[in-house]
Amino acid sequence: MSEKNVSHTKWMKRAIFLASLGKNTTSPNPKVGAVILDKHGTLISEGFHHKAGMPHAELMAFNNLKKDAKEGSMYVNLEPCCHHGKTPPCVDKVISSGIKKVYISIEDPDKRVSGKGIKQLKEAGIKVHLGLCKKEALDLNKAFIHRNITKKAFGVLKWAMSIDGRIALKNGKSKWITNEESRLLVHSFRAEFDAIIIGGNTLRRDNPLLTTRGSKNPEPLRVIFTKSLDLPSKSNLWDCNKAKTLIIYDSSTANEDNLKRIPKSVEVEKVSSDNPVLISKILAKRGCNKVLWECGPRLATAAIKYNCIQEIITFIAPKILGGENSMNPLSDFEFKEMNEIIKLHDSQFSLIGNDICVKSSFKN
Ligand SMILES: NC(=O)c1ccc[n+]([C@@H]2O[C@H](COP(=O)([O-])OP(=O)(O)OC[C@H]3O[C@@H](n4cnc5c(N)ncnc54)[C@H](OP(=O)(O)O)[C@@H]3O)[C@@H](O)[C@H]2O)c1
Structure with a gap:
């Protein structure tokens, strides 16, 4: 890699780092960072998108300018927008600033606008370089990209189990399998998510709180998926002062009389079947990029x-x-042959005290 390329990569990595500072707060928007250099290649400003409704990264960088950006360059990890949303188009601001070169990692995944921002920059005589640090940029915004392309929320499934692969005793008792450090980590890790999903049975058995214990404000939406609507009249999740709760129920099987037991502060939405895709779609429509499935x-x-x-x-x-009848993290997929089993990818391992945390991906 030439010295010039190394410094282009350095500035784009800086933009990606800045973008990552908006980690838990930008949904439904992407995480974006921007760096501006003057015509001599000196850093004169930077910024990142903090929260939906607030200025985009490019605008933040222009607002922080220490010097004129004329004939300078910009590094931004996502194609600048060219449409009027809650904020004016960033492309107009880049063009009027007199910037001559724009380095962009990836195009906007939204097919309706993808490539249009780049086209406008080029038409204004700006040199555009696309693809710098593409892998890192895709990884940073994988949930946002997934939601835009599939119209479903990016799902992460989490469970805690013993070394013999059990998540609860035969009688349903499971407090506690992992150590305190792991459980505290789960609370803060929930802050990465826009919603947390459980099934009706986990609610009945565990009566969880499903909050970050204050590390995110507002707290992620707590979602219960139920086929029966057979939910208790008292539950930690009915107190919506700290976090909102949404019940999604299958209207083809649920007894709607049970709704009388649910306090008015809890939101309720019905769907036509028990297909979990319906939850992913509803949550994506509500602007949830990334959701945590903490179900049984x-x-x-x-x-x-x-x-x-x-x-x-x-x-x-x-x-x-132990015990043949203690609970497994998953039920039967009815695989008959070993070539049918699910193989996970990109596994990462970490030690939390005496517990091990394993993170793996599906190849979708
Ligand atoms: N160790 C861990 O990490 C961990 C995590 C979560 C849960 N658990 C344990 O898991 C146990 C509960 O297991 P579970 O499997 O019954 O979990 P669950 O999370 O309650 O999921 C099952 C429930 O989801 C609802 N549901 C809606 N659509 C469904 C569908 N298509 N397929 C299946 N269920 C659907 C039903 O609720 P309705 O019955 O209301 O209709 C069903 O009873 C508890 O003992 C809990 O302690 C352990």
């Missing part, structure tokens, strides 16, 4: 079967629950 084996298996899951995070504790 039955809903988790259905979510995998219907491609609602893109990553799995497993916490494994050095404990033995």
